[in-house]
Amino acid sequence: MKTVLITGCSSGFGLDTARYFLDRGWKVIATMRSPRSDLLPQSENLVVLPLDVTDDESVRQTVAAAGPIHVLVNNAGIGWMNALEGTPRDVARSVFETNTLGTMRMISAVLPQFRERKAGLIINVTSSVTMKPLPLLSVYTASKAAVNAFTESLAIELAPFGIAVKIVLPGAAPDTSFGSTAFSRLQESGGFPAAYAEFADEVIAAMRTPGAPKTLSADVAEAVWRAANDPSAPMRIPAGADAVALEA
Numbered sequence: 001m002k003t004v005l006i007t008g009c010s011s012g013f014g015l016d017t018a019r020y021f022l023d024r025g026w027k028v029i030a031t032m033r034s035p036r037s038d039l040l041p042q043s044e045n046l047v048v049l050p051l052d053v054t055d056d057e058s059v060r061q062t063v064a065a066a067g068p069i070h071v072l073v074n075n076a077g078i079g080w081m082n083a084l085e086g087t088p089r090d091v092a093r094s095v096f097e098t099n100t101l102g103t104m105r106m107i108s109a110v111l112p113q114f115r116e117r118k119a120g121l122i123i124n125v126t127s128s129v130t131m132k133p134l135p136l137l138s139v140y141t142a143s144k145a146a147v148n149a150f151t152e153s154l155a156i157e158l159a160p161f162g163i164a165v166k167i168v169l170p171g172a173a174p175d176t177s178f179g180s181t182a183f184s185r186l187q188e189s190g191g192f193p194a195a196y197a198e199f200a201d202e203v204i205a206a207m208r209t210p211g212a213p214k215t216l217s218a219d220v221a222e223a224v225w226r227a228a229n230d231p232s233a234p235m236r237i238p239a240g241a242d243a244v245a246l247e248a
């Protein structure tokens with residue numbers, strides 16, 4: 001039986017991906033900042049562990065407790081929408097600490113066992129915003145584009161050890177809690193700077209176009225599943241109708 005460790009399983013893509021792999025007979029290490037046993041179906045193949053990807057000790061303890069794994073899915077992430085001028089430096093740092101360094105931290109923690117076994121797969125969830133620039137998302141986009149570039153270089157240095165690395169790029173998924181969490185963070189930090197307020201209204205109105213193609217959690221779960229199980233899958237896999245259209 002194969003084992004997958006997924007970060008950020010308390011909601012959204014991570015939760016649905018954990019469910020998807022469990023349903024298909026994998027052992028799933030579902031990690032969450034605040035572990036909950038009531039989110040996923042009871043199963044002897046499910047282990048729920050605490051994990052904060054910004055914390056070295058938490059990463060070390062969780063990877064040790066997980067035991068041998070075959071696939072690591074770096075899904076945990078936070079959003080941020082604002083102009084650069086409305087982005088406090090500590091917010092920019094926290095976005096990179098979670099999205100970029102959190103991914104690196106997790107990979108560093110599993111590499112010794114992957115190298116020893118000369119096998120292993122890492123799947124990094126980034127974003128379709130790295131394929132088409134959008135305004136007011138510069139800091140978030142940079143945190144995810146850095147993961148894309150990092151992954152492409154890492155793939156070459158890990159290939160001699162039999163370790164593969166893939167990227168799943170979801171499109172906009174308004175149905176997860178991602179947008180509302182980012183919006184709360186925006187409000188907590190004082191909102192858009194006055195000089196950008198009118199522009200921000202236009203950008204937000206454009207994002208809410210009814211009927212526009214969007215991404216569902218199920219699209220991301222399927223893309224991660226494909227990355228893990230289809231040896232012919234490309235390194236970059238778009239997830240969701242909007243992301244697939246962009247890639248085309």
Ligand SMILES: NC(=O)c1ccc[n+]([C@@H]2O[C@H](COP(=O)([O-])OP(=O)(O)OC[C@H]3O[C@@H](n4cnc5c(N)ncnc54)[C@H](OP(=O)(O)O)[C@@H]3O)[C@@H](O)[C@H]2O)c1
Pocket residue numbers: 007008009010011012013014032033034051052053054075076077078079098102125126127128169170171172173174176177178179181
């Ligand atoms: N939704 C979109 O439009 C969209 C589009 C493209 C890419 N993405 C990316 O897809 C991934 C999942 O997003 P989602 O839409 O499923 O959002 P979500 O529902 O907000 O889920 C994000 C998950 O990441 C976890 N997380 C945040 N900070 C963490 C930390 N320091 N350590 C461990 N876990 C942490 C959250 O846990 P808590 O519950 O503890 O906060 C939550 O489980 C993210 O990487 C996001 O950047 C999202």
